Amino acid sequence: MVAGAVSQAFSSRSARRGWIGFALFLPSLLLMLGFLFYPFALNVYTSFFSKHLIRPRNKFVGFDNYVYLFDRKYFWLVIENEIIWTVFSVFFQVVLGLAVALLLNQKLRGINIARAFVILPWVTPVVITVLMWKWILNELYGIINHILMGLGLIDSAISFWSSPAMAMGTLIAINVWWGFPFMTIIFLAGLKSIDPHLYEAAKVDGASPWQQFIFVTLPGLKHFIAVAVLVRTIWIFTFFDLIWIATKGGPSYHTTLLPHLTYLQAFQSYHLGRAAAISVILILCLVLYLIVFFRVYRHEEQA
Amino acid sequence: MNWAQKRKMMRALNYALVVLVTLIVLFPVLWMVSSSLKTEADLFTLPPTLLPEPVSTEGYESALERPTFMVALSNSIVVAIGSTILTLIMTLHGAYALARVKFFGRDFFAKFILCFYMVPAILLVIPIYLIMRWMHLADSIIGVMIIHTVINIPFCLWLLRAFFLTVPSELEEAAIMDGASIIGAFYRIIIPISMPGVAAAGLFSFIASWSEFLLAYVLVTSNANKTLPVVLAEEIIGFEMRWQALLAMGVIVLIPIFFACLLFSRYLIEGLTTGAVKA
Amino acid sequence: MAEVQLRSVYKSFGDKEVIHGVDLDVADHEFMVFVGPSGCGKSTLLRLIAGLEEVSGGEISIGGERVDELPPAKRGCAMVFQSYALYPNMTVYQNMGFSLRLARANKEFIRARVHEAAETLQITELLDRKPKQLSGGQRQRVAIGRAIVREPRVFLFDEPLSNLDAKLRVQMRIELAKLHRKLAATMIYVTHDQVEAMTMADKIIVLRDGYVEQVGRPLELYHTPANLFVAGFIGSPAMNFMSGRILDCSDNAVSVVLDGGLGMSVPCRPKNGATQGAPIQLGVRPEHLNIDGHGDLQIPGKVFAAERLGGETYVYVITKEGKEITVHAPGDKVVSEGDEIVVGVSAESAHLFEQHGNAFERLAA
Numbered sequence: 017m018v019a020g021a022v023s024q025a026f027s028s029r030s031a032r033r034g035w036i037g038f039a040l041f042l043p044s045l046l047l048m049l050g051f052l053f054y055p056f057a058l059n060v061y062t063s064f065f066s067k068h069l070i071r072p073r074n075k076f077v078g079f080d081n082y083v084y085l086f087d088r089k090y091f092w093l094v095i096e097n098e099i100i101w102t103v104f105s106v107f108f109q110v111v112l113g114l115a116v117a118l119l120l121n122q123k124l125r126g127i128n129i130a131r132a133f134v135i136l137p138w139v140t141p142v143v144i145t146v147l148m149w150k151w152i153l154n155e156l157y158g159i160i161n162h163i164l165m166g167l168g169l170i171d172s173a174i175s176f177w178s179s180p181a182m183a184m185g186t187l188i189a190i191n192v193w194w195g196f197p198f199m200t201i202i203f204l205a206g207l208k209s210i211d212p213h214l215y216e217a218a219k220v221d222g223a224s225p226w227q228q229f230i231f232v233t234l235p236g237l238k239h240f241i242a243v244a245v246l247v248r249t250i251w252i253f254t255f256f257d258l259i260w261i262a263t264k265g266g267p268s269y270h271t272t273l274l275p276h277l278t279y280l281q282a283f284q285s286y287h288l289g290r291a292a293a294i295s296v297i298l299i300l301c302l303v304l305y306l307i308v309f310f311r312v313y314r315h316e317e318q319a
Numbered sequence: 320m321n322w323a324q325k326r327k328m329m330r331a332l333n334y335a336l337v338v339l340v341t342l343i344v345l346f347p348v349l350w351m352v353s354s355s356l357k358t359e360a361d362l363f364t365l366p367p368t369l370l371p372e373p374v375s376t377e378g379y380e381s382a383l384e385r386p387t388f389m390v391a392l393s394n395s396i397v398v399a400i401g402s403t404i405l406t407l408i409m410t411l412h413g414a415y416a417l418a419r420v421k422f423f424g425r426d427f428f429a430k431f432i433l434c435f436y437m438v439p440a441i442l443l444v445i446p447i448y449l450i451m452r453w454m455h456l457a458d459s460i461i462g463v464m465i466i467h468t469v470i471n472i473p474f475c476l477w478l479l480r481a482f483f484l485t486v487p488s489e490l491e492e493a494a495i496m497d498g499a500s501i502i503g504a505f506y507r508i509i510i511p512i513s514m515p516g517v518a519a520a521g522l523f524s525f526i527a528s529w530s531e532f533l534l535a536y537v538l539v540t541s542n543a544n545k546t547l548p549v550v551l552a553e554e555i556i557g558f559e560m561r562w563q564a565l566l567a568m569g570v571i572v573l574i575p576i577f578f579a580c581l582l583f584s585r586y587l588i589e590g591l592t593t594g595a596v597k598a
Numbered sequence: 599m600a601e602v603q604l605r606s607v608y609k610s611f612g613d614k615e616v617i618h619g620v621d622l623d624v625a626d627h628e629f630m631v632f633v634g635p636s637g638c639g640k641s642t643l644l645r646l647i648a649g650l651e652e653v654s655g656g657e658i659s660i661g662g663e664r665v666d667e668l669p670p671a672k673r674g675c676a677m678v679f680q681s682y683a684l685y686p687n688m689t690v691y692q693n694m695g696f697s698l699r700l701a702r703a704n705k706e707f708i709r710a711r712v713h714e715a716a717e718t719l720q721i722t723e724l725l726d727r728k729p730k731q732l733s734g735g736q737r738q739r740v741a742i743g744r745a746i747v748r749e750p751r752v753f754l755f756d757e758p759l760s761n762l763d764a765k766l767r768v769q770m771r772i773e774l775a776k777l778h779r780k781l782a783a784t785m786i787y788v789t790h791d792q793v794e795a796m797t798m799a800d801k802i803i804v805l806r807d808g809y810v811e812q813v814g815r816p817l818e819l820y821h822t823p824a825n826l827f828v829a830g831f832i833g834s835p836a837m838n839f840m841s842g843r844i845l846d847c848s849d850n851a852v853s854v855v856l857d858g859g860l861g862m863s864v865p866c867r868p869k870n871g872a873t874q875g876a877p878i879q880l881g882v883r884p885e886h887l888n889i890d891g892h893g894d895l896q897i898p899g900k901v902f903a904a905e906r907l908g909g910e911t912y913v914y915v916i917t918k919e920g921k922e923i924t925v926h927a928p929g930d931k932v933v934s935e936g937d938e939i940v941v942g943v944s945a946e947s948a949h950l951f952e953q954h955g956n957a958f959e960r961l962a963a
Contacts, residue, residue, distance in 0.1 A: 027434060035422070035568045036325070036420070036424040036501075037416045037419075037420025037421065037422040037425075038417065038420075039350075040412040040413060040416035041412070041413040041416040041417060041425075041428070042419070042471050043412075043413070044409045044412075044413035044476060045413070045428065047409070047468070047469050047472060048435050048469070048472060048473065050450075050469075052435045052443065052469065052473075052529070053435070053436055054446070054450075055442070055443045055445075055446030055450070056438060056442060056446075057445070058446040059442060059445070059446060062446075063356070088448050098454075106452060114530075116340060116344075119336065119337060120337070121342055122333060122337075124330075124333065124337065126333060127337070128584075128585075130337050130338075130340075130341045130585065131588070132341075132580065132581050132584035133344070133345055134341060134344055134590070135580060135584060135587065136344075136345060136577065136580060137344060137347075137348075139526050139530075139576050139580050140348070140530075140573060140576070141529065141530035141532070141547075141572060141573070141576070141585075142530065142532060142548070143532060143547075143548040143551045143552050143555070143572075144351075144551070144572055144573055145347075146552075146555060147351070147555055147565060147566070147569045148347040148348065148350065148351040148566075148569060149347060150555065150560070151351065151354060151562065152346075152347055152350055156363075157362070157363050157365070157367065157562075159350060159367055160566070162365070162366055162367055166366075176392055193344075193347070197344075201588055204588070206590075216386075228376065229339050231400045247437070250437055250438070250439065251584055253439075254439030254440075254441050254442070256353060256440070256441050256532075256533050257532045257533055257552075260552075260556075261532070261555055261556060262555075264556060265418055268491070268596075272443075275439075275441035278441055278444075279441070279444070280539075282444075282445050282448075283537065288445060292445065295441070295442050295445070298439075298441070298442065299442065
């Protein structure tokens with residue numbers, strides 16, 4: 017009744033006024049439909065055609081684009097990369113994000129300044145992130161190599177980008193640094209939502225700090241962790257910028273993800289049909305993930 | 320050691336830990352700033368020195384002398400500010416309509432905004448390129464500005480709608496009784512009250528546009544229209560990295576975000592949590 | 599002149615009708631209170647008058663002019679909201695002057711009006727503050743001040759005191775009554791609290807489920823409630839009801855027998871349908887009962903609780919039939935839990951309601 021009051025004043029005095037509301041929203045809606053929904057649909061459509069970016073070629077080829085991709089060895093390598101990249105990135109972002117959130121959740125003077133500083137990686141443009149990490153990890157002049165050698169942990173400088181495993185590990189590390197503050201912010205909000213009396217009750221019951229964490233903090237954060245994992249997984253799975261700027265997917269496809277494959281097919285091979293097919297595969301992966309995620313989540317909720 | 324002393328110790332340790340973690344997290348940034356202020360010779364000295372000695376602005380000078388960088392800087396400023404203003408104009412009204420005005424399909428739209436937000440940019444990049452090419456906006460900063468606006472709309476709509484929903488409708492009713500029109504009440508009462516939300520939305524749009532790489536990278540081909548992330552990325556991807564100038568550019572790109580972030584960190588956190596938690 | 603008239607006003611939300619054809623006349627300068635339990639439609643009715651909701655049918659006029667097609671600001675009503683709805687971004691002064699500013703009044707005029715209203719309410723020293731810096735009572739005054747500044751034909755109050763603590767509420771009640779006398783304006787006041795209604799109103803309208811149950815002066819409602827609902831709603835603690843049957847009726851009396859077998863004759867004018875053997879409800883207010891057994895009817899029972907307030911005592915009695923009765927007794931009466939007592943009822947104080955809940959017209963009142 018209350019919520020209806022203002023809309024009443026809008027809509028029912030005359031039908032014309034209801035349209036004002038729609039008109040206010042319309043520009044946003046049109047832009048979203050035109051540039052977000054339509055492209056999405058166009059992708060699915062194009063994936064069944066052999067279409068060239070520059071030459072006017074447009075032929076229906078059924079599932080040929082998909083078959084072509086499934087026949088490539090590098091396609092399966094890319095899928096493997098995706099899984100490693102996503103799982104490790106999300107896992108370490110959650111763990112680090114949670115640890116820092118717990119640290120920053122204390123009542124200390126000046127803690128707000130620390131909170132403001134800790135968000136900084138997340139608002140740092142990816143380009144700059146790659147730039148500074150490349151400088152830190154530089155084989156000759158990088159401070160990390162210098163420190164590690166100074167501590168006697170390694171004998172000769174590490175080349176962080178040369179071997180496939182090393183490159184992937186380095187990229188994941190950078191991604192964790194860049195993305196964990198997002199988790200921290202969400203978890204800080206989550207921690208704030210836990211009733212402080214629960215901790216007092218647990219303390220009175222004789223729970224150790226670790227037990228308090230297991231029995232009060234984690235259950236209280238469950239929902240927040242789920243949301244953060246859901247959002248970040250989709251994000252990281254389709255994350256183009258970081259790897260592209262750092263390694264361009266190299267060495268030889270060993271850090272390439274589906275988004276890079278899309279880009280390569282579209283803007284280097286000019287084969288739009290295949291690029292679209294990769295996009296569709298990517299969407300299907302995400303849909304599959306969402307289904308599994310919600311199955312598990314609902315199961316957890318009921319348990 | 321008695322209990323009180325032990326507590327004091329714990330407190331000091333805690334402080335030390337917070338400071339240490341903050342420093343570690345910020346280390347790459349601090350190191351970039353420090354390195355950017357070194358002379359070219361010092362930059363490549365082994366072992367590296369922690370602080371620049373002497374402080375040198377060589378890097379900044381050579382960065383600012385580069386025409387590509389300066390063009391990109393002005394492009395980025397225009398694109399980021401322009402798309403932020405466009406985004407706010409659209410989403411302030413759109414979000415208000417979604418929050419308060421009943422119209423056909425409203426609740427459906429409100430739900431689907433988030434789906435739009437979740438659509439990864441890579442899925443859109445080819446079609447958007449084709450559309451922009453068709454509109455003859457592919458290689459232009461106007462095109463980039465429009466597309467940045469588009470990708471910022473869903474999140475800002477969602478964020479502002481959440482803020483508007485927290486404003487009691489009695490306030491608008493009071494304004495209507497006082498003789499304001501719906502739109503008048505919105506401008507004079509709702510927007511001033513929702514300033515934290517508006518600030519957060521504006522800040523998000525700005526940062527997102529300022530940092531956006533992929534779409535600008537695909538859309539723009541000529542040097543005159545490139546934005547900062549594109550120019551910097553091309554330098555990094557390129558064969559030979561001119562570290563001194565690059566690090567200085569990095570600092571220049573980071574400065575506006577750094578200050579915005581520190582000044583408005585409260586709004587940023589509030590906005591992000593409103594947006595993310597309710598998702 | 600600012601009388602308010604409602605003619606068969608209907609209101610539906612979607613396909614749910616919440617106001618079912620209300621007719622109402624509020625005289626000029628009258629203090630009218632809408633009272634009823636939550637969800638009875640009293641707030642909706644007020645919002646219909648204000649123009650915040652639109653009527654689905656019927657007519658509303660103020661001062662003889664039809665207003666239900668006019669936008670809220672053109673109706674000459676000012677409203678005080680339950681949450682006060684002060685604009686948090688404006689000072690008290692700006693809050694109070696906002697409507698005049700919207701009407702493009704000149705600055706001097708606004709200043710004069712705001713200061714005049716502020717003096718009336720003794721909030722002059724608060725004019726530069728923001729609502730956040732005010733206490734609940736002060737916010738309440740500002741909200742009223744904002745209404746006064748407009749010099750409206752009709753003041754509308756939507757449960758304005760319900761967010762205040764008990765002591766402040768009593769104080770504001772008295773001040774509102776004073777303000778009404780001073781401004782001599784028409785006021786319509788919504789509350790769920792029957793004490794507020796009884797103490798402030800010139801006239802009360804009791805609503806239930808979107809229907810008008812009764813309209814009248816406070817004491818009329820108290821002494822001659824039209825039906826069971828009004829009888830139970832008005833008066834505190836609530837009226838006691840006992841069921842029984844009609845034994846016999848004449849033109850000016852009805853004899854009844856209660857479920858336990860006790861009987862008495864109540865002076866009243868029976869309605870048609872009051873036939874022998876028809877079920878009825880007998881109602882008596884706690885303050886009209888005594889625990890000494892005086893009167894035309896004696897009901898034996900056992901005290902199961904006694905609330906001693908000092909000056910008075912409420913005695914809760916359970917009869918042999920298991921019926922609970924509340925009795926109001928002077929504070930010096932000595933009773934305690936478990937006492938066997940006899941509750942006395944005098945015939946003149948009793949109310950009779952036929953099976954549909956409508957009252958028989960009382961002859962004793």
